[in-house]
Every structure is written in structure tokens, then in C-alpha cells.
Amino acid sequence: MGYLVDLDGQVALVTGSGQGIGAAIVQKLSEAGCQVIMNDVCEESLVEHTLQECEQVGKRPFYIRCDISDEQQVQKMIQKIVDKYGRLDILVNNAGIVADWDKSYAVNTKGMYYCCEAARPYLQQTKGRIVILTSASVFSGGTGFPQYNVTKAGCYALTLFLARNYAKLGIRVNGVAPAVIMSKMLVTRFGSEEAVREHYRDIMPLGKIGMPEDIANIVLFLSCELSDYMTGEVLIADGGRMHIG
Numbered sequence: 001m002g003y004l005v006d007l008d009g010q011v012a013l014v015t016g017s018g019q020g021i022g023a024a025i026v027q028k029l030s031e032a033g034c035q036v037i038m039n040d041v042c043e044e045s046l047v048e049h050t051l052q053e054c055e056q057v058g059k060r061p062f063y064i065r066c067d068i069s070d071e072q073q074v075q076k077m078i079q080k081i082v083d084k085y086g087r088l089d090i091l092v093n094n095a096g097i098v099a100d101w102d103k104s105y106a107v108n109t110k111g112m113y114y115c116c117e118a119a120r121p122y123l124q125q126t127k128g129r130i131v132i133l134t135s136a137s138v139f140s141g142g143t144g145f146p147q148y149n150v151t152k153a154g155c156y157a158l159t160l161f162l163a164r165n166y167a168k169l170g171i172r173v174n175g176v177a178p179a180v181i182m183s184k185m186l187v188t189r190f191g192s193e194e195a196v197r198e199h200y201r202d203i204m205p206l207g208k209i210g211m212p213e214d215i216a217n218i219v220l221f222l223s224c225e226l227s228d229y230m231t232g233e234v235l236i237a238d239g240g241r242m243h244i245g
């Protein structure tokens with residue numbers, strides 16, 4: 001038998017997972033046997049299809065509507081999870097937004113920190129893992145939205161800060177820096193999926209645009225024992241643009 005990532009018995013929270021990369025992460029962790037908590041700002045009815053898809057391959061996720069930029073809401077969300085499931089093993093800080101400066105900072109940087117700090121006492125009990133979604137634009141300067149790049153650079157700094165400060169608690173903290181992943185965020189910027197493909201067709205070294213599952217696979221690796229000797233690392237997943245583009 002091949003190697004199996006088995007997260008049965010573990011509990012994971014994925015923020016901003018109503019669609020896109022987050023929804024793919026929820027699916028991937030569910031397939032690995034994890035009890036996943038989905039979070040977003042939308043009505044639960046809008047994520048019902050993801051809940052059902054996951055239920056077919058694993059445990060039905062539990063949805064919590066919460067704005068992660070509100071510290072009190074975040075504390076309530078974490079408490080609700082621990083009251084219901086008794087533990088928290090994995091926190092995937094995926095929620096992100098392209099907005100004005102204040103909103104970008106509130107969600108992309110401060111909101112992530114609120115989630116990590118609220119989850120810390122419970123992750124400490126399970127030798128937990130935190131995964132932070134930053135962006136390859138932090139290194140490349142791409143996207144055209146300075147407030148996005150700057151606040152995602154905050155996520156990068158947060159990954160290193162938390163890795164250093166949580167290591168003694170037994171919590172590992174790693175990041176993923178994607179670029180050019182087909183999702184609403186990217187499609188909104190270019191207007192349509194076709195326009196995204198047209199723009200990137202000839203400039204992706206690997207000859208393709210990334211899909212949410214490509215990032216979910218890396219998050220799974222950083223969430224399980226395969227990465228047990230890593231903390232404070234940020235993996236770039238950009239189809240090769242940064243290094244050979």
C-alpha cells in the first residue's frame with residue numbers, strides 16, 4: 001500500500017473557505033479524514049455544495065459565519081469549535097481580500113493574527129500546525145494593488161514571527177505563497193476566466209495556470225507529519241514564474 005496522509009481524529013479550521021483555494025483545502029483535509037470547520041462571511045446556504053461534496057468523501061464540515069477582522073467574533077468562533085469538538089489541531093489562515101488599505105490590513109494581516117492568537121492555547125495542547133496564505137506578489141511586486149502586496153507581506157512577516165514564538169509551544173507555523181491560481185480573486189481582476197488564460201497563456205514556465213487544488217496539496221503537506229521538521233518556511237507555488245519565469 002502507498003503512503004496515506006491520515007488526519008482522522010483531528011480538527012481543522014480553514015478561514016475564508018466559502019470558495020476558491022479555501023474550499024479546495026476543505027475538500028483535501030476532509031479527504032484525509034479530518035473534521036473541518038469552514039469559515040466565511042457568507043450565508044451557510046452558499047457553501048452547502050462544498051459541505052455535501054466533503055460529506056461524500058469524509059466527515060461533513062461544520063460552517064461558522066464569522067468576519068475574521070473582528071477579534072471578538074474570532075474568539076467566539078474558536079470557543080465554539082472547542083466546545084463542539086474538544087480540540088483544534090490545524091489552523092489554515094486562508095481568508096484574504098483585495099480592498100482599500102484599511103480593510104486589506106484588517107483582514108489580510110490583523111485578522112490572521114487574531115485567529116492565530118485565539119487558537120494558540122488549543123493548538124498548544126495538540127502540537128498543532130498553522131498554515132498562512134501569503135502571496136508570491138510579496139517577492140515579485142506584481143498585482144498592481146500596493147495595499148494587497150503590503151498586507152500580504154504582513155502575512156509573510158507574521159509567519160516568521162509566529163514560527164519563532166510558537167516553536168517553544170510545539171506549534172509549527174509555515175506559509176504558502178501562491179501566484180496565478182484560478183479563483184474569484186483572480187477572475188475579478190481580469191474580468192473572466194478566459195481573460196486570465198489569455199493573459200498568462202505564454203508566460204507561465206510550466207505552461208499552465210494553477211488551480212485551487214494545487215495549493216490545497218501543499219497545505220495538506222504542511223498540515224501533516226510529512227513536514228514535521230519544518231517551521232518558519234514559506235513555499236512559493238507560482239508555476240515557476242519567480243525562479244525561471
Ligand SMILES: NC(=O)c1ccc[n+]([C@@H]2O[C@H](COP(=O)([O-])OP(=O)(O)OC[C@H]3O[C@@H](n4cnc5c(N)ncnc54)[C@H](O)[C@@H]3O)[C@@H](O)[C@H]2O)c1
Binds near residue numbers: 068
Ligand atoms: N488566487 C491567487 O492567485 C492567489 C495568489 C496569491 C495569494 N492568494 C491568497 O490565497 C487566499 C485565498 O484566495 P482565493 O484566490 O481563493 O480568493 P477568493 O476571493 O476566491 O476567496 C477568499 C475568501 O475569503 C473570504 N473572506 C474575505 N474576507 C473575509 C473575512 N473578513 N472573514 C472571513 N472570510 C473572508 C471571502 O468571502 C472569500 O470567500 C487569499 O489569502 C489570497 O490572498 C491567492
